[in-house]
Amino acid sequence: MGLFFGYGIILQLLALIHFARRRPEYYWLWIIFLGGGLGALAYLLIEAAPDIVLVQQSFKVFPRRKRIRQLQTIILDNPAPGNYEELADLYREEGRFSEAREAYSKSITPRTGTAHNYYGRALTELELGDWAAAAQDLERVVANDRQHDYGRALGLLALSHAQSGNRERAAQLFAEATQTSTLSETQYNYACFLRDQGRAAEAREWAQRLLTKKNTLPGYLKRRERPWFRKATAFLKALPA
Numbered sequence: 001m002g003l004f005f006g007y008g009i010i011l012q013l014l015a016l017i018h019f020a021r022r023r024p025e026y027y028w029l030w031i032i033f034l035g036g037g038l039g040a041l042a043y044l045l046i047e048a049a050p051d052i053v054l055v056q057q058s059f060k061v062f063p064r065r066k067r068i069r070q071l072q073t074i075i076l077d078n079p080a081p082g083n084y085e086e087l088a089d090l091y092r093e094e095g096r097f098s099e100a101r102e103a104y105s106k107s108i109t110p111r112t113g114t115a116h117n118y119y120g121r122a123l124t125e126l127e128l129g130d131w132a133a134a135a136q137d138l139e140r141v142v143a144n145d146r147q148h149d150y151g152r153a154l155g156l157l158a159l160s161h162a163q164s165g166n167r168e169r170a171a172q173l174f175a176e177a178t179q180t181s182t183l184s185e186t187q188y189n190y191a192c193f194l195r196d197q198g199r200a201a202e203a204r205e206w207a208q209r210l211l212t213k214k215n216t217l218p219g220y221l222k223r224r225e226r227p228w229f230r231k232a233t234a235f236l237k238a239l240p241a
Contacts, residue, residue: 008037015040064090081112097124115141135160155186162193184210184228204239207232
């Protein structure tokens with residue numbers, strides 16, 4: 001019994017560390033504290049175990065950086081568009097957006113300009129805050145496929161036009177995107193757009209619609225969507241009554 005008690009404290013500490021980092025639903029704190037070792041074990045199995053995938057992904061950082069160095073050397077002798085495209089994807093995964101944008105640009109030629117290249121470059125431009133350039137690239141992407149990346153490209157195009165000041169085009173695109181897409185990112189960006197247009201009631205409706213999904217999503221999707229739920233909650237609190 002004493003041995004289990006000791007392990008229970010360790011499990012509680014591990015659960016609390018994970019809770020502080022991932023910030024799941026607050027009722028888990030009661031389960032961790034009141035349930036002791038068993039409560040902490042339940043938390044770790046339900047909430048922390050799926051994050052093992054994230055840990056595994058973090059180990060990919062080292063081979064990715066090694067591959068980047070290899071490609072940088074290969075390109076010196078063989079500056080093929082395909083090599084630049086792979087390098088650009090790796091740069092973007094590393095968060096090196098300026099370098100990724102430059103590599104995507106070099107991967108695009110009259111014969112190799114695919115939706116993947118333009119979409120990848122647009123994602124880097126969004127990260128860099130170059131909304132006009134992102135809109136231009138995303139227009140090319142959605143002209144080829146309105147549902148590219150499960151409809152995310154259309155929502156990001158709407159956001160790009162909104163941030164560029166092209167409100168009429170943004171409104172048209174958001175209306176189209178939200179008819180076919182249930183992506184939380186698109187719904188949140190649309191709520192922000194409506195708020196900025198002075199349409200607070202509609203903005204509140206879309207933010208609330210995003211939060212309503214919490215009741216129907218399976219656990220693993222709730223964990224993935226948690227950042228958007230938090231943003232929507234904060235959005236509603238800040239929205240004028």
